[in-house]
Amino acid sequence: MIDALTKVLSSNGLVTAFAVVGATIWLSYWLSRRLTRGRLHGSAIAIVIGLLLAYLGGVATGGHKGLADIQLLSGIGLMGGAMLRDFAIVSTAFGVSFGEIRRAGLSGVVALFAGVLVSFVIGAAVAFAFGYSDAVSMTTIGAGAVTYIVGPVTGAALGASSDVMALSIAAGLIKSVLVMVGTPFVAKSIGLDNPRTAMVFGGLMGTTSGVAGGLAATDPKLVPYGAMTATFYTGLGCLMGPSVLFIATRAVMG
C-alpha cells in the first residue's frame, strides 16, 4: 500500500509538488486570516513555511536543495527551479506599462550600481572585522554579500580558499532569505508601493529570489518592476567583483 503510494508520488514529481505547494498556500492563507487577521499576507507566511521546510529538508538529508532533496518531493526542485521561476517572472511583465519603466529608468540604473557597491563594501568590512584581512578573501566575501552567485564567481576568478567561498555563499543566502521574509515588514516605511520604488528596490537588493519572494509577499503588482532591474544585478556584480572591486580592495589594503 505505502509502497504503491510512494511510487505514484515520486514518479509524478511535478504534480506532487503542485499538490504540496497548493496545500501549503491554503494553510498559509488560513493562518493569515485566523492568527493575524490578514495583516501578515498569506504569501509571506507561505514563503516562511517554505524556508522552514527547506531547513528541515536540509537537516534530514544533508543535501543542498532543501525539501527538493527528499525523493518524494523532488518535483519541488523542478517547480521552484530557475526555469519555471524565470518563466513565471517573465509572465508578470504582461500588462506592465513601458512608460513607467522608462520614467524610473535612471533611478533604476543608479540603484543597480549603488546596490552592488554598498553590499560589497559592507560584506568586505565584515570580513575584515572577522579577521579576513587579505584582499582576495575580503573581495570574495564582499561579493557574496552582493549575491550568492557573485561570491563564488568572484572567488573562483581570484583563487579564494574554499572556506572563504562557502562563507561568501552563506552571506548571499542570508541576504536572499532576509529580503524574502523582511520586505513586507519594511515596505511601508520605505514607500514601496509604486512601480518606481519597486524598480529601485530591485536594483538595490538584486537577489532575484529575494526580490521575487519579497515583492510577491508585499504586492504582486510590483513584481515585474522589481524583477526587471534585479535581473541585471548579478551580471553587474560578476562584472565588477573580480575587476574594479578587487583592484580597489587591493589598493586600500596595500
Next chain:
Amino acid sequence: MVVYGVALLSACMLIGVFVGDLLGMAIGVKANVGGVGIAMLLLIFASDHLRKSGRLDVWLQQGIGFWSAMYIPVVVAMAAQQDVVAAVRGGPAAVLAGLLAVIASVALVPVIARIGQPRTATSDHNTQTSSEALAAKIGE
C-alpha cells in the same frame, strides 16, 4: 488559442536569456546579464503590438495569465529548496554580512527613488494633469 500565449511567453524568455548570455560573453562575465529583464521587455512590446493590431484575443491572454497567476506558488516552491542550512551554518560573519547589506540597501531605497523624479510636488502635479489632458485628448 491558449498555447499561442504560452508559446509567445516561451519565445520571449528564450530570446531574452540567449541575448543575456551573449551580453555576458561580450563583456567577459560568467553570468547571464539581464536575460529575464530583456525577456520581459520583449513580452511588453509583443503584447503591445498584438493589442494595437487587434490580435490579442482572450485565449492568448489566458495562456500568459495562467503563468502569471502561478508566480506565487512557484516562489513558494523556490523558497522550499533554498540551502537554508548552509546559510545558517555560515555563522556570525555570514549572518552579519548579509544582514547589514540588506539594512543598508533598504535604507537607500527612498533616497534613490527620488532621482530623476519631477523636482517638486507642484511640477509632479503639473505633469500629472498634462498627461491626463493628453489622455483625454486621445480618448483613453
